[in-house]
Amino acid sequence: xxxxxxxxxxxxxxxxxxxxxxxxxxxxxxxxxxxxxxxxxxxxxxxxxxxxxxxxxxxxxxxxxxxxxxxxxxxxxxxxxxxxxxxxxxxxxxxxxxxxxxxxxxxxxxxxxxxxxxxxxxxxxxxxxxxxxxxxxxxxxxxxxxxxxxxxxxxxxxxxxxxxxxxxxxxxxxxxxxxxxxxxxxxxxxxxxxxxxxxxxxxxxxxxxxxxxxxxxxxxxxxxxxxxxxxxxxxxxxxxxxxxxxxxxxxxxxxxxxxxxxxxxxxxxxxxxxxxxxxxxxxxxxxxxxxxxxxxxxxxxx
Amino acid sequence: xxxxxxxxxxxxxxxxxxxxxxxxxxxxxxxxxxxxxxxxxxxxxxxxxxxxxxxxxxxxxxxxxxxxxxxxxxxxxxxxxxxxxxxxxxxxxxxxxxxxxxxxxxxxxxxxxxxxxxxxxxxxxxxxxxxxxxxxxxxxxxxxxxxxxxxxxxxxxxxxxxxxxxxxxxxxxxxxxxxxxxxxxxxxxxxxxxxxxxxxxxxxxxxxxxxxxxxxxxxxxxxxxxxxxxxxxxxxxxxxxxxxxxxxxxxxxxxxxxxxxxxxxxxxxxxxxxxxxxxxxxxxxxxxxxxxxxxxxxxxxx
DNA sequence: TAAAAATACTCCATAGGTATTTTAT
DNA sequence: ATAAAATACCTATGGAGTATTTTTA
Numbered sequence: 001x002x003x004x005x006x007x008x009x010x011x012x013x014x015x016x017x018x019x020x021x022x023x024x025x026x027x028x029x030x031x032x033x034x035x036x037x038x039x040x041x042x043x044x045x046x047x048x049x050x051x052x053x054x055x056x057x058x059x060x061x062x063x064x065x066x067x068x069x070x071x072x073x074x075x076x077x078x079x080x081x082x083x084x085x086x087x088x089x090x091x092x093x094x095x096x097x098x099x100x101x102x103x104x105x106x107x108x109x110x111x112x113x114x115x116x117x118x119x120x121x122x123x124x125x126x127x128x129x130x131x132x133x134x135x136x137x138x139x140x141x142x143x144x145x146x147x148x149x150x151x152x153x154x155x156x157x158x159x160x161x162x163x164x165x166x167x168x169x170x171x172x173x174x175x176x177x178x179x180x181x182x183x184x185x186x187x188x189x190x191x192x193x194x195x196x197x198x199x200x201x202x203x204x205x206x207x208x209x210x211x212x213x214x215x216x217x218x219x220x221x222x223x224x225x226x227x228x229x230x231x232x233x234x235x236x237x238x239x240x241x242x243x244x245x246x247x248x249x250x251x252x253x254x255x256x257x258x259x260x261x262x263x264x265x266x267x268x269x270x271x272x273x274x275x276x277x278x279x280x281x282x283x284x285x286x287x288x289x290x291x292x293x294x295x296x297x298x299x300x301x302x
Numbered sequence: 303x304x305x306x307x308x309x310x311x312x313x314x315x316x317x318x319x320x321x322x323x324x325x326x327x328x329x330x331x332x333x334x335x336x337x338x339x340x341x342x343x344x345x346x347x348x349x350x351x352x353x354x355x356x357x358x359x360x361x362x363x364x365x366x367x368x369x370x371x372x373x374x375x376x377x378x379x380x381x382x383x384x385x386x387x388x389x390x391x392x393x394x395x396x397x398x399x400x401x402x403x404x405x406x407x408x409x410x411x412x413x414x415x416x417x418x419x420x421x422x423x424x425x426x427x428x429x430x431x432x433x434x435x436x437x438x439x440x441x442x443x444x445x446x447x448x449x450x451x452x453x454x455x456x457x458x459x460x461x462x463x464x465x466x467x468x469x470x471x472x473x474x475x476x477x478x479x480x481x482x483x484x485x486x487x488x489x490x491x492x493x494x495x496x497x498x499x500x501x502x503x504x505x506x507x508x509x510x511x512x513x514x515x516x517x518x519x520x521x522x523x524x525x526x527x528x529x530x531x532x533x534x535x536x537x538x539x540x541x542x543x544x545x546x547x548x549x550x551x552x553x554x555x556x557x558x559x560x561x562x563x564x565x566x567x568x569x570x571x572x573x574x575x576x577x578x579x580x581x582x583x584x585x586x587x588x589x590x591x592x593x594x595x596x597x598x599x600x601x602x603x604x
Numbered sequence: 605t606a607a608a609a610a611t612a613c614t615c616c617a618t619a620g621g622t623a624t625t626t627t628a629t
Numbered sequence: 630a631t632a633a634a635a636t637a638c639c640t641a642t643g644g645a646g647t648a649t650t651t652t653t654a
Binding site: 321352354577 | 606607608609610611612628629
C-alpha cells in the first residue's frame with residue numbers, strides 16, 4: 001500500500017468522480033482507477049459502489065476513508081514539522097554548561113540569542129564536566145560549554161575565549177598592600193577550592209603549582225558563591241574566573257578582587273559537541289552570539 | 303514519500319541499527335539506508351545522527367517518528383477494519399421495510415439472523431415505499447423490503463414470498479354467517495384504507511376492484527394497528543396482510559379474521575437493492591433467513 | 605582492524621501514460 | 630447517444646538486490 005493510493009482514495013471519496021479525482025491528483029483517470037482497484041484488492045473489500053452515473057462510498061469504504069484521512073493528516077503534520085526544522089538554526093538546542101561558568105555567561109547571552117535567532121529554542125542546564133560529557137554521548141544534550149579539552153574523547157570543539165583567573169582575598173589579608181601579584185605569590189596562600197569534580201579546582205591547583213589539593217574538609221563549598229562567602233569571612237583566598245567577578249554579587253561582600261600579572265592564568269572555554277552533530281550551523285551561531293557579548297575581561301579566540 | 307519508508311524509519315528508530323532494522327524489514331541494508339537517506343532529503347532534515355558505532359534520533363527525528371508511528375497505526379487499523387469486513391456477510395446491512403410489513407416480519411427474523419450471521423450488523427428502519435426507494439438510491443440504506451415491483455426503476459430484486467390478504471370485520475357484521483368469502487363479496491363492503499402513500503391501500507383497491515379509494519376523511523389511520531381498532535369499533539372492514547394476523551395483537555380486540563378463497567389476493571414481498579450493490583451474498587443470506595422463518599400462512603417463492 | 609554505514613551498479617516491479625473498449629443510463 | 634469507468638498495452642521511474650568502498654572507534 002502507498003500513501004499516494006490513500007490520497008487517490010480521499011480524492012474519489014470527496015469528488016465522487018474518478019475523472020475529476022484524477023485531475024485533482026494530476027494523474028490520468030486510468031491510473032487512478034487501477035490504483036483504486038488495486039487498493040480494493042489489497043484490502044479485500046469494495047470501497048466504492050460505482051456505475052457510469054454515480055460513485056458512492058460503501059459503509060466499509062467510509063470507515064477506511066476515515067483512517068486514510070487521519071493517516072494523511074499525520075503525514076501532512078510530519079512534513080510541516082520537518083519544514084519548520086529545515087532551518088538548522090531552528091528547533092531545540094540543548095546546551096549544558098559547567099556550574100562555574102553557567103550563572104555568569106548565560107545572563108550575557110540569553111537575550112542576544114533570542115533576538116538574533118528567535119526560531120532557536122535553547123534549553124540550558126548546569127552540570128559538572130563529566131556529567132555533561134556523558135549527556136553529550138547519550139544525545140541528552142547537543143552541546144556543552146566546557147573549560148577542558150575533550151577532543152581526545154572523540155568530541156569536536158569550537159574554542160571561544162580564554163577566561164583569566166582573578167584572586168580574591170579578605171580585606172585584611174597581607175597581600176592587600178602588594179601592588180602586583182604573581183603566580184609564585186599564590187603558592188604561599190591559604191587557597192580554598194571547590195570539590196574536585198569541578199574542573200575549576202583542578203585548574204587552580206595546576207595554575208598555582210600547588211603540591212596537591214589542600215581542600216579543607218570542614219569547608220565544603222558546593223558553588224562558587226559559597227566559596228566567595230568563605231573568603232569574605234576571612235577563611236582563606238581563592239581564584240575565581242573573570243566572568244564571575246562582574247557577573248557575581250561581589251560588591252559589598254567585602255572581598256578584595258585582584259587581577260594577576262600572568263597571562264597564563266586562564267581557562268579556555270569552548271563549545272564541545274559530538275563530531276557528527278548535524279546542526280553545526282546552530283553551534284556556530286551560538287558561538288558567534290557568545291563572542292559578541294563578552295566583557296573585555298576575557299580574551300576572545302576568534 | 304511512502305508508507306514503506308515510514309516503516310523503515312520506525313525500525314531504525316527502534317533498533318538503532320541500520321543492518322538489524324533492514325533484517326527486521328526483510329530488505330538489504332543498502333536498500334534501507336538509501337530509503338532513509340531519501341526520506342531525509344525529502345523532508346530536508348537529518349533524522350539520525352549516525353556513525354559506525356551508534357545511531358541516534360535527532361530531536362526533529364523524534365518528532366517525525368512520532369507522526370510516522372501514528373500514521374502507521376492508522377494504516378494498521380485500516381487493514382484491520384478491512385479484514386473484519388472482508389466477509390461480505392460482515393458489517394452493517396441497512397435494511398428498510400414498509401410499515402405494513404416491518405412490525406410483523408422483523409420479530410420473526412431478528413433472532414435467527416443474529417444466530418446465523420453474528421458478524422452481521424443489521425440496522426432496521428420503516429418507511430413507505432417511495433421513501434425507501436429514495437434512500438436506496440442515495441445509499442442511505444442497502445436493501446428494502448417492498449411489496450411492489452421496483453425492477454422498472456433500475457433496482458434489482460430477490461422475490462421472497464406471496465403474502466395473502468385476510469379480511470377482518472366486526473363481530474356483528476352480516477358476513478359473520480357466511481362460510482366462504484370471495485373477492486366479489488369484498489366490492490360490497492365498507493372498506494377502510496390507510497392513507498394512499500401506503501402501497502397496501504392501493505393494492506386493496508386493486509384486489510377488490512373497488513371503483514376508487516373510498517377513504518373516509520374522518521378516519522385517518524396512520525398505521526395498520528389503528529385501522530384494526532377502527533374495525534373492532536364497528537366502523538367498517540379491511541384487508542390486512544397475513545403476517546399481521548398472527549403477529550399483531552388481534553386476539554381480544556373483538557375483530558373477526560377471515561381467510562379469502564382466492565389465491566390471487568396476495569402481495570409479493572421482495573428484497574430490493576441497487577443492482578451494483580457489492581455485497582450480494584449478504585442479501586442472499588438475509589433472504590434465506592427470512593424464508594426459513596416464515597409461518598405457513600404465506601407462500602414462499604424459493 | 606573490524607563493524608557498520610555509504611556508494612556503485614544493475615535489474616525488475618509497478619506506477620503512469622495513451623488509446624480503446626465496455627457499460628449503463 | 631453519451632458520459633464515465635474499465636481494460637490493454639507500453640514506458641520509465643525508483644525500489645531492491647549484490648558487490649564494494651569509506652568511515653571511525
